[in-house]
Amino acid sequence: MDSIRLIACAAFSCLALTACDETAGATSDPTPTTSPTAITTATPSATPTTVAIVSSEPATAARSIVYLSGMAAESINGDQPVSEAVISITVKDQDLNGATREQTYTATTDDSGAYEVQLQDVGISGEYETFIEVIAQKEGWTDGIKRLTSFSIEDSQTVSADVVMTPELVTVQTVQSDDIQLGTSASQNNELRFTVFSKSNGQKYIVAGQDAAIAAAASGDNQQVDVRLPVNALDDNVNTVIAGIQGFTPADPNQVQSFPGEFVGNGDPSSTNNGVSFADNDDLSDNYRLISTGFAQVRLQDQDGNELAIQESVSASDTSPKIFLALDPATYSTITEDRNLDIDGIQVPIFIYRKGWEFAGNGTLVVDGGSGNYVTYTGTLENIANETGLFVELAITQGNRWIRWVNLDWPVQADGTVSTVDVCFQANVAYAPVAGRDAEPFEGYINITTPDGGRLNSYVAAGAFNSGLQTMTSDRFDTSPNEWQLTAVNRLTGAFEEIDTSAISEVTTGANCNNLGNIQLVNPNQCIVEGIVSKQTDSGTTGQGGQLISISAERYNRRVITGATGYYQAAIPCDTDVEIAPVGGEGQTLAAASNTGVSEVNITFENIKPVIAGVTAPKEAQLTNNGATINIEYTAYDLDSDDITVTLTCEAATSNLAAAPAFIMESGTESCTVQAAGDYQWTLEVEDGVSTTSKSGKFTVYAPEQNRPPRVRLIMANDVPLPCTRNTSGTLVCEQVLLAGTTQVSYAAIATDGNGNAMTYSWNNATATANNTHEQIIDSSLEVDLQVTDNHPNNALSDTAIINVEVKANEPPQLRQLFNANGDIALTEVDGNYQNSEVVNFTAIVFDLEATEDITLSATLQTAGSDSATTVTNISKTATNQQRSTWSIPLPANSLVSGSNLLTVSISDGTNNTTINRTIPIQAVGSNDGTTVVFD
Secondary structure, eight states: OOOOHHHHHTTTGOOOOOOSSTTSSBBBOOOOOEEEEEEEEEEEEEOOEEEEEOSOBBOOOOOOOEEEEEEEEEETTOOBOOOOOOEEEEEEEEEETTTTEEEEEEOOTTTEEEEEEEEEEETTTTTTTEEEEEEETTTTTTTTTEEEEEEESSSSEEEEEEEOOOOOOEEEEEESSSOOOOOOSTTOOOEEEEEEETTTTOEEEEEEEEOOOOOOOOOOOEEEEEEEEEGGBBBBOOEEEEEEEEOOOTTHHHHHGGGGGSSSEOOTTTTOOOEOOOOOOOOOOOOEEEEEEEHHHEEEEETSBBBBBBBBOOSSSSTEEEEEEEEOOOGGGGGGSOOTTTSSOOOEEEESSSSSEEEEEEEEEEEEEEEEEEEEOOOOGGGGGGGOOEEEEBOOBSSSSOSEEEEEEEEEOSSSSEEEEEEEEEEEEEEOOOOTTOOOOOOOOEEOOHHHHHHEEEBTTEEEEEEEEEEEEEEGGGOGGGGOEEEEEEEETTEEEOOOOTTTTOOOOSOOOOOEEEEEEEOOOEEEEEEEEEEEETTTEEOOOTOOEEEETEEEEEEEOOOSEEEEEEEESSSSEEEETTTSOOOOOTTTTOOOOOEEEEEEESOOOOOEEEEEEOOOEBBBTBBBBEEEOOOOOOTTOBBBEEEEEEESSTTTTBBBEOOOOOEEEEEEEEESSSEEEEEEEEOOOEEEEEEEEEEEEEOOOOOOOOOEEEEEETTOOOOOOETTTEEEEEEEEEEEEEEEEEEEEEEEEOOOEEEEEEEEOOOSOOOOOEEEEEESEEEEEEEEEEOOOOOOEEEEEEEEEEEEEEOEEEEEEEESSSSSEEEEEEEEEEEEEEEEEEEEEEEEESSSEEEEEEEEEEEETOOEEEEEEEEEOOOTTTTTEEEEEEEEEOOOOSSEEEEEEEOOOOOGGEEEEEEEEEOOOTTTOOEEEEEE
């Protein structure tokens, strides 16, 4: 098989990170601009904390520092952030001779879904090519995975990787219970079945068992993912199966953000085997582009939360585990060939995600034959575009561990029958300049949709967009720029922004990139904060170069690095409170009243506490003859370059158990071993000689035959998973917000028991029942309590869950930002008056926290000298499940005249007849020497 590469147009240089104004690296060091606001704060050092020093070798600063930060949320605009997600980071460097090295880090997201970590000793530009993979995980959520590949990196640099996580649809089946339905195969083997359905409004839900699936299908809801597990394929130790499933379509620009890694495949897709194999593919040298038809996450676990074990090998027959994945009609056009003409039905390539996307075998195109039966699609390839209700059947034929991500993909590679061509795009991408400053280089992702239906997520560093890919020839390749969609993920507005391709007349192939020129993205942050960050030492005050600074406001979170003299600068939202602080230290609030134009905030500190970016630790352990050992992985560092010492202690949570010894290791993993069953607490401390940062957690050690309590894993409300976290005592706490009025809520608890015991459920201290569901009429804020108890005859144990229900009045939407997206606008003389010769685009960023209503936006313009206003925009749209939306308000050509013009924008969602208005003056001054519009 030919080895097909992705084009990276200029080796290391095409994605080189260079020192820049803000997010891409350390700032240059001009003298701060004098402004009406100048705030200086002196931060006192923290009180020293005495700790037991266990590690004898302190950590020291590495030769190169890179700061990686990002956000975990349900959407690219940061709505519904995911807190307490564990972030696992792998950094691989490859030098010019091909030698590689690998480092791992861990971090944890905060309440706003943000995380950050200091990466040490990362390859320097010109010496190493760097690869970074970020995996975000949390119980009850799909994994968020992003890869930053093939770029060089500079010292004192910032890099960002936002991840999208979606609530899993979770349900449980017990292997020994009577609710296991007989399969539809001739062998009539017992099987477990888990099916995800989609309602007409797009809401998804999951059901277990064949009867429930048939009933849901009868209601007219569409099947999305259908998983079937023959009981005889499961390990004998499995008594409960927990299914967490979510299906996605790459045709939706929001859903495609959940696509793990890159659209790149490995392995030999010319294999003609039918069925999906788990055989490890260690040879990842053959890379080729993938065109995705559909993808899903299927997480199957046993009662202990382990990956579900299945037989090492089963035949590709009705007795093998199967997944049926529905296809979106918008992706039917990607199905262009039958991968194995020797097997009945059209064969579709299947890839699974482990070290990347690996070819695993072929599936069969099928249709739903009714009553839970699927039959092979007998139509032709040419007629697929006219079909409806297509699925792909995946038969799992080998392996002893379950898949996580599965993808239906078409590899684009030169295999002797298909010829390919190289296509490359390049551009300089930046946000619109603010207050006379240089434009801020864009750092993030540009999504490319190709004429053949393929996609590519291209990571852009320091504004240098240079991306290569391969596409098919003949009718699959189109030279028209209109057939190529390039979309930037604007992290500042939280919206997709289409890249203008008018700079090229046609898309050319070969080594020369299609140059799109200078691309300027909307910049909603129209004010500037700048200043000097200094450290107070015994010898005086010194500007702190390379210091990571946090700049945050409501729905705004940025990280910048100071230049050599300690100077920093950032564009920020106007008219809102902004917090500026060294990460890990105290800082200053820039009040909304002072936050206009350019503000100066200088910060002096004496010491910054060490940072524990993240800790991962088990909740349970099994006692053996050698005791029970837990491994705690951590990442810790000190941002003002002090040596740090790490200490781990484990002690019994009850007085009758002796404290466990701690063993400190150099690898970033620390362990402790206990010799008795019971509850324990661990504490990790990081000390820099002045102050201490600590994190702690609990774990329980069970004896082999000991009864283990049940575990409440998830609470559903009207088929929708609630956001839940575990408090320090281990109780699952869920949050629900309802709008004022009387609401009937149907709750469902997903609980498991490690011993396979039956469970009873008690809601709000009512009579215990075996039913895990509960309905309640709610008209005011309250707490819904659940206790789940196993039926162990001698030592029954329980677990609890709390649902905090907040009932609040529907709030009107908020107009957070209103600004001119064009920058300066030239005026021209028309009949003695100066008017705008082109359309002037304003942008409004609207927040609606309920995200359930249609929003109406209108805009009027009162021109200078006029007594009345003229309507220029009147738009109504739905922003369901979208707390933040971006609106364009075009002012027509010749609508502005010399003098003071007034633009009034009104928004409403129909709440209590409330309309929110905001008026901004547009002062236009005309003269014959060429003028611009000034926005006050």
